[in-house]
Amino acid sequence: MSHNDDLRGFLRSRRARLRPEEIGLPSGTGDRRVKGLRREELAALAGVSVDYYVRLEQGRNLNPSDAVLDALARALRLDDAERAHLFDLARPAVTRRRAPRRPQRIAVATYQLMETLDGAASPALLLGRRMDVLAINRTARALIGDLHALPARERNYARFVILDENARELHADWATIGAETVAALRLYAGRHPDDPDLSALVGELSVRSEAFRRWWADHQVLARTSGTKRYRHPVVGELTLTYQALTLPDDAEQTLFVYTAAAGTPAHTALRLLAQWTAQPSGAIRERV
Structure with a gap:
């Protein structure tokens, strides 16, 4: 580009x-x-x-x-x-800043935090460069799907939101979420215009999605810090969650997204059900390899 x-x-x-x-x-x-x-x-x-x-x-x-x-x-x-x-x-x-080619490493403390969030029935998703999925805890897998199970080149959150039919069904406000996701990707592109993996991702999404082409041409940018998302989950039904986007101190290009619901709300009950449904021995966090 x-x-x-x-x-x-x-x-x-x-x-x-x-x-x-x-x-x-x-x-x-x-x-x-x-x-x-x-x-x-x-x-x-x-x-x-x-x-x-x-x-x-x-x-x-x-x-x-x-x-x-x-x-x-x-x-x-x-x-x-x-x-x-x-x-x-x-x-x-x-x-211009070039995106480093070395793989991003995840701190042990980050894994521990994500496991702790599982205990609180809080979905947690760790995204890296280009919104690549670096790690996902059990509750997040139950909420949005096991993105780690995808082939390595497809473990990208923007790709999931734009191209996966399950994402369209899951997000009650898919068009809004899609546009915001593209705007966040635009912000990254401004910082790393020479990232070849980003160019490949944008090329694929442009070829396969008319909506992506339209949103990309709008030149909107967004720094995600917090917000709400509405889901239509096939098991627990509709739920509205708030999220916080936390930049990790060891790597400014790793962002931890934590989703929560107020105690006593139907959404909180739904998260507890999802956490119980997916409960399994330790080591359940899936990381990118």
Whole structure:
């Protein structure tokens, strides 16, 4: 994938999102030929020349300063994740971060934590680079399926959500979850544009899913920290869970997703049933090999 293309697409999509009336300009519906702001309007808001902004949006490797990027982020009304993504995309090639090729190792303490969460009937899923599934505890397997049982190249959460029919049935809000998953993958792509495994994943999903192609073209980005998900489980029925996304201290590219439900709720009872259903001797956490 072309980093310049990504920068161009991101800036255009954010510019198109802003309505003139949001910044005090007349909408000019009858004579406005572009969706959102014109380039000259955004340039004026950011305090840069129109020519400079045009060249930046065309991805001409201008190596803009942090001050210019900050001004653009404010003019485009970017949130924290979008701002970070803009900085990633605007970096010159020599400073881009390459994803290490060595396998990600999981700390013993992380395994112990995931097993402890099993005892609390809390599903836990550990994702690494590109949303590769690194480990999954028993309760999470009972909730979303045994992703570890998939062939090694298919143990990827984004691939599961987008392509697996079971994921469509499981997630009550599949379209929302799918779009958010793609937005999170976009954020990773901005940090690691030269990751060949990411390129292969995006290529496969683009070929096999029209929805993925549409969401990828939207250039949305999302930093997942917390939220809720609604499930339609074939055994315990419908349940709504909250999740927390925890970045691990030993590896900033390992994220532990922990799902919980308030005590006494139907969802909590459902999780307890799933935990009892899957109870087995220690060593039940499945890791990526």
